Amino acid sequence: MSVPATYDVVGVGNSLVDVIAHAEDHFIESEGLVKGSMALIESDRAVSLYRSMGTAVEMSGGSAANTMCGVASFGGRAAYIGKVADDDLGSVFAHDLRAVGVVFRPGNPEGEMRTGRCLILVSPDAQRTMSTYLGMSSWLHPGDLDETVIADAQVTYLEGYLFDRPEAKEAFRAAASTAHSAGRRVALSLSDSFCVDRHRDDFRGLVRDEVDVLFGNADELCSLYEVGSFEEAVRAVRRECHLAAVTNGKDGSVIVTPDGVIRVSAEPVARVVDTTGAGDLFASGFLHGLTSGRSLADCGRLGSIAAAEVISHVGPRPLVELRRLVTF
Amino acid sequence: MSVPATYDVVGVGNSLVDVIAHAEDHFIESEGLVKGSMALIESDRAVSLYRSMGTAVEMSGGSAANTMCGVASFGGRAAYIGKVADDDLGSVFAHDLRAVGVVFRPGNPEGEMRTGRCLILVSPDAQRTMSTYLGMSSWLHPGDLDETVIADAQVTYLEGYLFDRPEAKEAFRAAASTAHSAGRRVALSLSDSFCVDRHRDDFRGLVRDEVDVLFGNADELCSLYEVGSFEEAVRAVRRECHLAAVTNGKDGSVIVTPDGVIRVSAEPVARVVDTTGAGDLFASGFLHGLTSGRSLADCGRLGSIAAAEVISHVGPRPLVELRRLVTF
Numbered sequence A, B: 001m002s003v004p005a006t007y008d009v010v011g012v013g014n015s016l017v018d019v020i021a022h023a024e025d026h027f028i029e030s031e032g033l034v035k036g037s038m039a040l041i042e043s044d045r046a047v048s049l050y051r052s053m054g055t056a057v058e059m060s061g062g063s064a065a066n067t068m069c070g071v072a073s074f075g076g077r078a079a080y081i082g083k084v085a086d087d088d089l090g091s092v093f094a095h096d097l098r099a100v101g102v103v104f105r106p107g108n109p110e111g112e113m114r115t116g117r118c119l120i121l122v123s124p125d126a127q128r129t130m131s132t133y134l135g136m137s138s139w140l141h142p143g144d145l146d147e148t149v150i151a152d153a154q155v156t157y158l159e160g161y162l163f164d165r166p167e168a169k170e171a172f173r174a175a176a177s178t179a180h181s182a183g184r185r186v187a188l189s190l191s192d193s194f195c196v197d198r199h200r201d202d203f204r205g206l207v208r209d210e211v212d213v214l215f216g217n218a219d220e221l222c223s224l225y226e227v228g229s230f231e232e233a234v235r236a237v238r239r240e241c242h243l244a245a246v247t248n249g250k251d252g253s254v255i256v257t258p259d260g261v262i263r264v265s266a267e268p269v270a271r272v273v274d275t276t277g278a279g280d281l282f283a284s285g286f287l288h289g290l291t292s293g294r295s296l297a298d299c300g301r302l303g304s305i306a307a308a309e310v311i312s313h314v315g316p317r318p319l320v321e322l323r324r325l326v327t328f
Helices: A025-030 A043-052 A063-073 A088-099 A135-139 A147-151 A160-164 A166-181 A193-198 A200-209 A218-225 A230-240 A278-291 A296-310 B025-030 B043-052 B063-073 B088-099 B135-139 B147-151 B160-164 B166-181 B193-198 B200-209 B218-225 B230-240 B278-291 B296-310
Strands: A007-012 A016-022 A038-040 A057-060 A078-081 A103-105 A116-122 A128-133 A153-159 A185-189 A213-217 A244-247 A253-257 A260-264 B007-012 B016-022 B038-040 B057-060 B078-081 B103-105 B116-122 B128-133 B153-159 B185-189 B213-217 B244-247 B253-257 B260-264
Touching (some): A007 A147, A007 A166, A007 A278, A016 A088, A043 A116, A043 B088, A063 A078, A063 A088, A063 A153, A063 A278, A135 A166, A147 A153, A153 A160, A185 A200, A193 A218, A213 A218, A218 A244, A230 A244, A244 A278, A244 A296, A260 A296, B007 B063, B038 B193, B043 B128, B057 B088, B063 B088, B063 B153, B088 B103, B147 B166, B153 B278, B160 B166, B160 B193, B166 B185, B193 B218, B200 B218, B218 B244, B230 B244, B230 B253, B244 B278, B244 B296, B253 B296, B260 B296
Parallel strands (some): A007 A078, A038 A128, A078 A103, A213 A244, B007 B078, B007 B153, B016 B116
Antiparallel strands (some): A057 B057, A116 A128, A244 A253, A253 A260, B016 B057, B116 B128, B253 B260
């Protein structure tokens, strides 16, 4: 048992503002995008894609940042480490974390990069297709990590997207090492099946050696273990990981441990409007449960509640206090 | 009859991005704000109020700009003149106009000001309270007006808010003069009852001498003529104005001409979510009708349709193509 922690969870991730527009499937195809995926884009492409998109709404996003907002919304003590520029979108990002009580450690802005942004196209069937210009967020390096905060959090939560840039990957490993040295746990979100594809060997090694809690969806797990079915993926992760929470869309989720598999239903949703943030918010509920001593089944239920809230509206963060939705 | 025009309407106004958060009434009171009104704030106050607001969403706004987006959404040919800075919010503002087909003439950025923003608190009863930091938008001066566009638009639409800064007021008068010299019409929106209060004499003179189409709501008209009832205000405006469209919330609107008064019902709305933009969008429908040769009663109905759409969701601009909602 480690010493009491000031924070339940500290997230480390890419600090992005989401730029959200509705788009028909033919637009997504005509732009050469893969529906449902996340692609990295450079500055020029961000400009040209934005130019062709319709009226947009700007909201703070970023996978791990969304998750920390969810933890705080459940009443948990959350912190977040990530890098923004000294510009309008950087101010928006910082404001929206602090507004829900997340302690933000932004590191220092440097160079000429702008705050990162994620251009999100929401299809009529509520799926989202993301094109991310990482900007300043990709400059996150080990020197930006507030080690005191990491050592003082029960769980350090890292998003797989960090692996897409060398400096951030280094920060990822440094954060995991700091957390473990302090006797804390490390959680990883696989983020996206294409991201897993790009970094499969690294992720496999991490999951075996350094990750205490793994988050991913069926596609991501199948990609990680190069298997064809959800059940095979669950068997594979069970052999290699202490604790994994695997989501499977409307079929709910399974919590996988060496001792067994717990199945958790999805919460009913009147109308799915925008699936952005579903995985991020599932992780927030699960982590809040885990850090407040709930059973694994209840952790899964909290995850389902948070995911159901966020897919019922546009945007990647809860619009109501999640603690009010907990009735058990 | 003047020569054919390239544009149906050109709007001139304060170019603002809305920063929208939900807030309880006690928060609005504790911040010393007057519910339902628009107050101008300076930079320091914008920072401190933003800091105390909850999670926000950013969307392009600005009264006349919202109206022009409505005109374009009906299928009309709209242009817009207003000033933004070369920053993230300026890019957002420009993008969202062009995305719906509004021709944007931004003038030149100058000085150290940032793009203007309007901090909007939406109450549980859907009323909005606005605190506006004008920033770059208040630097609009006559030299920023594209006179070719104004001379080439059937109607030049000016928002009353422009009167809050001397340079913009000068631009307002110059735009009206250019429009009339080209044989075009000038429309004015009174904007806000406090704005009318601040500039009553100016507005009274303008309405008598320069305004061809007046837009306002019951409160604004009562303030303009310093009368206590809607009916008195309607009688007063009828004496002084060729054509006025006066909205009165859920009671609909009245179209006032020297020949008589036409009453138009409000469109039913399943749930009023956020009244931001109601007046702006009413004006868009009315102006679209007027510039496409509709009867005054139909102009009013188009206004009601647009207003009903915009109050059914968060944000000041339509989320669907308004032309699709026209069934008559």
